[in-house]
Amino acid sequence: MSRRRLIAVAGTAVLGAAGAFRGLSGRYFPPDEGQPGAPGGPAFDETYRGRRIQGEPTTGGAAHGPHGWRVTVDGKPLGVMRRADGSYLSMVDHYGSYGTPLAAARGAVDELGEGQALSGLLH
Numbered sequence: 001m002s003r004r005r006l007i008a009v010a011g012t013a014v015l016g017a018a019g020a021f022r023g024l025s026g027r028y029f030p031p032d033e034g035q036p037g038a039p040g041g042p043a044f045d046e047t048y049r050g051r052r053i054q055g056e057p058t059t060g061g062a063a064h065g066p067h068g069w070r071v072t073v074d075g076k077p078l079g080v081m082r083r084a085d086g087s088y089l090s091m092v093d094h095y096g097s098y099g100t101p102l103a104a105a106r107g108a109v110d111e112l113g114e115g116q117a118l119s120g121l122l123h
Contacts (some may be wrong), residue, residue, distance in 0.1 A: 076118040
């Protein structure tokens with residue numbers, strides 16, 4: 001392999017990695033403490049796109065770490081997990097990162113649309 005080609009390949013790899021990290025940064029903004037659904041924040045109960053979303057912080061065995069939440073959509077449980085970066089994901093929308101469990105529940109409602117409902121099973 002020629003020296004020029006090696007430099008070109010290395011430069012492309014560095015620029016590609018920088019672009020990937022730039023695309024990832026700024027996607028997740030931690031929520032303000034004290035807002036509904038924020039870690040350590042109050043419980044929430046709202047209607048979003050015609051669906052009732054409820055959530056409350058959990059403690060003890062039902063919690064997934066120090067910021068565990070029990071979230072339901074129309075009375076059926078929605079699995080919500082905290083990611084390593086502090087954001088949340090739902091079992092309906094595995095690829096989205098949300099700042100709060102409330103935002104994750106709204107994202108799940110968006111993914112479900114009007115015609116689908118949760119099964120009521122967490123696993």
